[in-house]
Amino acid sequence: MSNTKNTEESQDSQESQDSREGQDSQRARTSRTPRKRTAPRKRPENDSDTTESATTESAPERKKPKPMQVLRQAREQLAELTGMEAESVSSFEQTSEGWALEVEVLELERVPDTMSLMASYQVELDPDGDLTGYRRVRRYERGRADGRK
Numbered sequence: 001m002s003n004t005k006n007t008e009e010s011q012d013s014q015e016s017q018d019s020r021e022g023q024d025s026q027r028a029r030t031s032r033t034p035r036k037r038t039a040p041r042k043r044p045e046n047d048s049d050t051t052e053s054a055t056t057e058s059a060p061e062r063k064k065p066k067p068m069q070v071l072r073q074a075r076e077q078l079a080e081l082t083g084m085e086a087e088s089v090s091s092f093e094q095t096s097e098g099w100a101l102e103v104e105v106l107e108l109e110r111v112p113d114t115m116s117l118m119a120s121y122q123v124e125l126d127p128d129g130d131l132t133g134y135r136r137v138r139r140y141e142r143g144r145a146d147g148r149k
Contacts, residue, residue, distance in 0.1 A: 062128070067092070070099050070129040077131040078103055078123055090120065098132070099125040107139065114143030 065073075075086040084105045091102035101123040108117035118141070123134045140146075 064127070065129045067094075070125060071101070073129045074099070074101050074123050074125055074131060075103065078105075078121060078134060081131070081134070082121075087118070097124070098127045099129065101125070102137070106142075114141070116142045118142050 071089060071092060075089070079085050082105065084107060086103045087106055088104045089101055090104055091100070093100050103121045103123055105119050105121055106116060107119045110116045117139060119139045120137050121134050122137045124132050126132050
């Protein structure tokens with residue numbers, strides 16, 4: 001019986017020790033230094049003036065993209081749509097509707113390389129440089145001279 005009494009006493013002492021440790025850690029968490037509070041912001045006296053200027057400032061004017069940006073975007077967008085990388089751009093001009101390009105693409109790689117099939121795509125972009133349409137205008141072997149007149 002003395003053994004059971006000892007184990008009960010040790011369990012009680014262990015439980016009381018655990019509860020004290022829990023209380024100590026809780027006190028440590030709650031006794032942190034409080035955060036510094038900042039003073040509330042003062043509102044401007046005339047709210048109507050600030051809302052008008054804020055709306056005009058928050059809507060920046062759209063910048064016209066530079067030609068090189070448009071060219072890079074066109075190549076990336078065409079590659080994403082067709083799954084083929086553009087090898088070169090043979091024509092690039094600004095039109096009344098935006099931009100027009102002619103892009104040379106490797107469609108089918110063959111050995112020797114001069115027998116690979118190439119294609120010219122006419123690509124149309126809006127004034128911001130976003131692709132609005134494309135179509136293949138011709139297909140040819142890489143090693144052939146241009147037969148167009």
